[in-house]
Amino acid sequence: MEGQRARRRGLSLSAREEIEFFLAISPWLIGFLLFTGGPILASILLSFTEWSVIDVPRLVGLKNYLDLITNDQLFWIALVNTIYYVGVSVPLGVILSILVALLMNQKVPGIAVFRTIYYLPSVTSGVAVAILWIWIFNPEVGLLNALLKMVGIKGPGWLLDPAWAMPALILMSLWNVGGNMVVLLAGLQGIPEHLYEAARIDGANRWQEFRHITLPMLSPVIFFVLVVSTIAAFQIFTNVYVMTRGGPGTATLVYVFYLYQNAFEYLRMGYASAMAWILFLIILGLTILQFWASRRWVYYEAGLREVRRP
Amino acid sequence: MRTSSPASPSLAVRPYAPARRRGVWLRKAARYVIAYALIVPGALIFLFPLLWMVSTALKEPNQIFVYPPQWIPNPPRWANFIEGWTKYLPFDIFLRNTLIITANNVIGNLVSCSLAAYGFARLRSRARDFLFILVLATMMVPNEVTMVPTYILFTHLGWVNTFLPLMVPAWFGWPFFIFLLRQFFMTIPYELDDAARIDGCSTWGILWRIILPLSKPALAAVAVFAFIGNWNNFLGPLIYLRDKEKLTLAVGLNQFRGQFGYVDFHLLMAVSLLVLLPILVVFYVAQRFFIQGIVLTGIKG
Numbered sequence: 001m002e003g004q005r006a007r008r009r010g011l012s013l014s015a016r017e018e019i020e021f022f023l024a025i026s027p028w029l030i031g032f033l034l035f036t037g038g039p040i041l042a043s044i045l046l047s048f049t050e051w052s053v054i055d056v057p058r059l060v061g062l063k064n065y066l067d068l069i070t071n072d073q074l075f076w077i078a079l080v081n082t083i084y085y086v087g088v089s090v091p092l093g094v095i096l097s098i099l100v101a102l103l104m105n106q107k108v109p110g111i112a113v114f115r116t117i118y119y120l121p122s123v124t125s126g127v128a129v130a131i132l133w134i135w136i137f138n139p140e141v142g143l144l145n146a147l148l149k150m151v152g153i154k155g156p157g158w159l160l161d162p163a164w165a166m167p168a169l170i171l172m173s174l175w176n177v178g179g180n181m182v183v184l185l186a187g188l189q190g191i192p193e194h195l196y197e198a199a200r201i202d203g204a205n206r207w208q209e210f211r212h213i214t215l216p217m218l219s220p221v222i223f224f225v226l227v228v229s230t231i232a233a234f235q236i237f238t239n240v241y242v243m244t245r246g247g248p249g250t251a252t253l254v255y256v257f258y259l260y261q262n263a264f265e266y267l268r269m270g271y272a273s274a275m276a277w278i279l280f281l282i283i284l285g286l287t288i289l290q291f292w293a294s295r296r297w298v299y300y301e302a303g304l305r306e307v308r309r310p
Numbered sequence: 311m312r313t314s315s316p317a318s319p320s321l322a323v324r325p326y327a328p329a330r331r332r333g334v335w336l337r338k339a340a341r342y343v344i345a346y347a348l349i350v351p352g353a354l355i356f357l358f359p360l361l362w363m364v365s366t367a368l369k370e371p372n373q374i375f376v377y378p379p380q381w382i383p384n385p386p387r388w389a390n391f392i393e394g395w396t397k398y399l400p401f402d403i404f405l406r407n408t409l410i411i412t413a414n415n416v417i418g419n420l421v422s423c424s425l426a427a428y429g430f431a432r433l434r435s436r437a438r439d440f441l442f443i444l445v446l447a448t449m450m451v452p453n454e455v456t457m458v459p460t461y462i463l464f465t466h467l468g469w470v471n472t473f474l475p476l477m478v479p480a481w482f483g484w485p486f487f488i489f490l491l492r493q494f495f496m497t498i499p500y501e502l503d504d505a506a507r508i509d510g511c512s513t514w515g516i517l518w519r520i521i522l523p524l525s526k527p528a529l530a531a532v533a534v535f536a537f538i539g540n541w542n543n544f545l546g547p548l549i550y551l552r553d554k555e556k557l558t559l560a561v562g563l564n565q566f567r568g569q570f571g572y573v574d575f576h577l578l579m580a581v582s583l584l585v586l587l588p589i590l591v592v593f594y595v596a597q598r599f600f601i602q603g604i605v606l607t608g609i610k611g
Contacts (some may be wrong), residue, residue: 031482
């Protein structure tokens with residue numbers, strides 16, 4: 001098709017297209033070099049220095065990394081807190097979003113309205129929502145404890161109680177399952193109806209349909225949701241900054257908040273960069289682990305892998 | 311987005327079709343009851359926080375501490391909105407700043423990302439696949455990794471305490487949006503490009519006259535995501551903006567909370583609700599674009 005076309009302005013068609021391609025992507029390419037690729041390289045170098053922005057960076061080798069791992073108790077507290085948050089909020093969130101998606105896939109009147117209601121909270125992130133939840137978690141007059149009181153339970157101090165502050169943040173994160181729900185719902189609606197019909201002819205009950213059709217067919221989407229949620233949960237910041245500032249004590253001191261403190265409150269740019277790289281390696285490692293584990297439970301229809309053994 | 315309508319009418323007929331009508335009706339009714347019994351309470355739980363926000367925003371200060379909580383304030387105190395907006399901090403200015411930054415970034419993202427997506431979806435180059443993998447890879451790198459060096463870069467450019475660090479990068483693409491648009495552009499038949507080319511349309515003419523007009527839903531999705539992302543953005547303005555008259559709504563609202571929030575919680579709720587309102591409106595108006603955008607990137611991700 002291409003070969004039939006005449007050359008224009010002395011350039012071959014493919015050369016022209018090559019140039020046009022680079023023109024089209026040039027904004028992104030320049031942006032990548034300036035705001036992503038360049039900073040990534042700079043960040044590696046920075047992580048081997050001590051620098052407070054005002055003075056001259058001083059090369060210190062691996063000192064930042066060694067200090068973090070061997071000397072900095074807060075680093076470990078932040079890491080453990082973050083793993084606590086991710087480890088509970090992500091599995092709970094994924095399971096809840098699957099359940100909600102299954103409900104929202106029911107063909108009952110008015111379902112579109114309910115989909116909107118479940119989805120709505122996930123677009124309302126940010127400071128305003130964090131403030132709303134501070135109010136909900138208020139031990140004396142907050143909505144949550146008022147509701148608990150009505151059923152005879154004396155609610156905890158939530159954000160003011162070191163043991164309950166993290167569960168509060170996790171609870172709040174569950175309010176945002178709507179985003180994942182929509183992705184899963186789209187996945188559910190993409191499952192061909194004839195699979196269910198075939199199963200019904202074979203006499204499968206509802207649970208068997210779910211277990212042997214819905215779940216395997218949905219598994220690539222579940223996997224996607226799991227990976228994306230994990231990466232996002234590791235980066236929790238705004239809610240902690242607005243709601244607890246890491247407290248009470250160090251109960252909600254999470255990784256990115258501690259990184260922020262090092263960079264912009266203590267002006268330890270090298271130290272913060274080292275933290276950023278450790279975070280990146282953790283996320284990368286976890287993602288690779290999830291991909292590796294996915295071979296055992298994710299089913300790809302397109303014949304990427306052999307059919308799973310029963 | 312509904313893709314599962316029965317493929318053929320013959321298959322849509324249930325295998326046990328001859329069942330008695332009464333039985334079918336009962337079964338259907340039972341299914342509705344069970345479904346609603348789960349859906350309705352859940353929906354209430356999901357709505358409660360927002361309703362609570364509206365309720366608190368309309369209360370007198372002394373109504374806040376009443377137990378059991380009143381859902382409908384009597385009388386509703388509409389003055390909270392004006393009082394909260396003007397009493398302590400210049401929210402008019404915060405709103406203006408947020409609008410400037412958000413509008414710029416929505417337009418910047420639309421222009422730069424559709425150009426890049428067009429390149430990746432439609433133009434052939436030997437470097438294309440490699441560079442596209444780079445786009446996807448940068449979606450994986452946490453923001454925090456680049457945060458410190460970019461901050462230093464902008465410090466050296468003298469851009470700290472201006473809107474520039476928040477506005478300029480928007481004109482240089484955003485991997486997630488490039489990915490979203492590219493996925494959409496790929497679905498447009500190539501025959502249209504070829505036909506346009508034969509009619510003498512240039513590469514850029516094809517983008518402008520064919521691809522973009524056919525991609526309005528995807529562009530709307532990008533616009534909506536960009537609007538919400540920028541409206542809610544907290545870390546960026548927090549790092550780069552210093553003077554009070556340069557703050558955005560998100561940072562201003564947090565200052566309000568820090569300085570006066572514990573005194574006037576009803577006012578804080580009123581202002582929070584006002585800050586949230588544009589998002590709720592945009593969400594209501596542009597719901598289908600949201601869902602489309604999520605489906606487009608979520609499934610193919």
